[in-house]
Amino acid sequence: MKIMSEVLANKNDYGFWVKLAAFAATSTALLLVVIKLYAWMATDASSMLASATDSMLDLFASLMNVVILHYALAPADDQHKFGHGKAESLAGLVQAAFVTGSALLLVFHGIDRIFNPQVVVKTEVGIYVTIVAIVMTLLLVLLQKFVITKTRSVAIRADALHYQSDLVLNLGVLAALILSSGYSKHADGIFTCAVGLFLLVGAIKIIFLSVHNLMDHELSEEEVRQITEIVIAHDATLGVHELRTRQSGPQRFIQFHLELDDSLSLLEAHSIGEAIEKEIKAKFSPCEVFIHHDPSSVVQNELTGNEKN
Numbered sequence: 001m002k003i004m005s006e007v008l009a010n011k012n013d014y015g016f017w018v019k020l021a022a023f024a025a026t027s028t029a030l031l032l033v034v035i036k037l038y039a040w041m042a043t044d045a046s047s048m049l050a051s052a053t054d055s056m057l058d059l060f061a062s063l064m065n066v067v068i069l070h071y072a073l074a075p076a077d078d079q080h081k082f083g084h085g086k087a088e089s090l091a092g093l094v095q096a097a098f099v100t101g102s103a104l105l106l107v108f109h110g111i112d113r114i115f116n117p118q119v120v121v122k123t124e125v126g127i128y129v130t131i132v133a134i135v136m137t138l139l140l141v142l143l144q145k146f147v148i149t150k151t152r153s154v155a156i157r158a159d160a161l162h163y164q165s166d167l168v169l170n171l172g173v174l175a176a177l178i179l180s181s182g183y184s185k186h187a188d189g190i191f192t193c194a195v196g197l198f199l200l201v202g203a204i205k206i207i208f209l210s211v212h213n214l215m216d217h218e219l220s221e222e223e224v225r226q227i228t229e230i231v232i233a234h235d236a237t238l239g240v241h242e243l244r245t246r247q248s249g250p251q252r253f254i255q256f257h258l259e260l261d262d263s264l265s266l267l268e269a270h271s272i273g274e275a276i277e278k279e280i281k282a283k284f285s286p287c288e289v290f291i292h293h294d295p296s297s298v299v300q301n302e303l304t305g306n307e308k309n
Contacts, residue, residue: 014151014286021147021156022066025163028140029059032133039129042122046113047176047187050106050195051130054169057199058162061095092210099162099203106196113189126177134170137163157209165202169195219245219252223284227254230279236260236272238296252287254280262295269293 036052039045144160147153172191179187218224224245231240239259246253258276260269273291280289 014153017147017150018153018156019066021144021153022062022159024140024143025062025159026059026066028136028163029055029062032136033059035129035132039126043126043177045123045126045177046110046189046192047173047195048126048129050110050192051133051169051173053106054162054166054195054199055133057095057099058159058166060098061159061162064095092206096203096206096210099199099206103196103199103203106199107193110189110192110194110196113192115189123177127174130170130174130177134167134174137166137170141167161202161206161209165198169198219247219254226283227256227280230283231256231258231276234272234276236264236268237276239299241294241299242292252284253290254284254287255290255292257292257294257299259294259296259299262297 032055033052036048036055040048040052141160141163144156144163147156148160172194176187176191219227224243227245228240228243231237237258238261241257241259243256244254258273260272264272270293273293277289277291281287
């Protein structure tokens with residue numbers, strides 16, 4: 001009962017933290033869109049438009065995360081017996097598609113401003129708004145990093161890529177506004193192109209991350225080592241082989257062949273496997289563990305047969 005309550009608590013912690021990060025990102029992005037659009041209308045700075053566009057993309061991505069995470073955190077059902085965790089990675093691909101389109105538009109707009117520069121007015125408005133945006137984004141990134149360490153959520157990691165890049169982007173906007181106010185009339189357009197290319201690189205990273213997580217892959221070497229240690233540590237364990245793992249969203253799937261003495265009864269073997277399963281779930285929750293019990297006398301034949309296949 002104690003272990004079961006710990007498992008449920010871990011699941012609830014995951015849902016709480018990823019939802020907190022998603023709602024915090026949505027609220028921050030919405031406020032940033034409002035103040036940046038105001039600054040763009042006040043200054044007519046192309047770099048400010050690029051920054052506002054980036055925040056609108058962040059808002060869209062964060063809103064999508066709220067919806068997707070609600071679906072991804074839903075329990076397994078008859079149609080999705082392994083849960084809905086991969087919905088997070090699908091959200092990342094959709095985000096990347098929108099970011100790519102917007103990045104290309106910014107590049108084209110920036111090129112136009114380079115060849116047809118315009119005077120930036122009321123630069124102090126843009127500067128103040130950009131400083132506020134930097135502070136807000138920094139606080140959000142710190143929260144997201146904390147949540148990622150606790151949950152390793154793909155959706156929050158993809159969302160965090162946007163906001164981490166925003167810190168660099170906003171510093172660039174600040175520099176572009178200062179340079180455009182009498183130092184270089186081309187700085188505004190040049191930086192707009194740079195933002196577009198920056199977003200394009202970020203979109204490519206999100207695509208690779210999402211595709212990587214949609215494909216079944218092993219847990220980290222450290223996690224596999226810890227699983228092996230838990231299994232081997234049991235007094236009745238004679239060995240373990242064919243350890244396979246994968247992760248779908250927050251859910252981990254672990255399966256292996258447990259080598260036991262031939263003389264054990266079915267009930268005894270079941271009890272040993274159940275004890276090991278509880279230890280693994282306590283360590284790696286949320287997860288599902290599948291154990292195949294092997295009498296030690298058949299292990300060598302089984303391994304030899306697998307090698308031939």
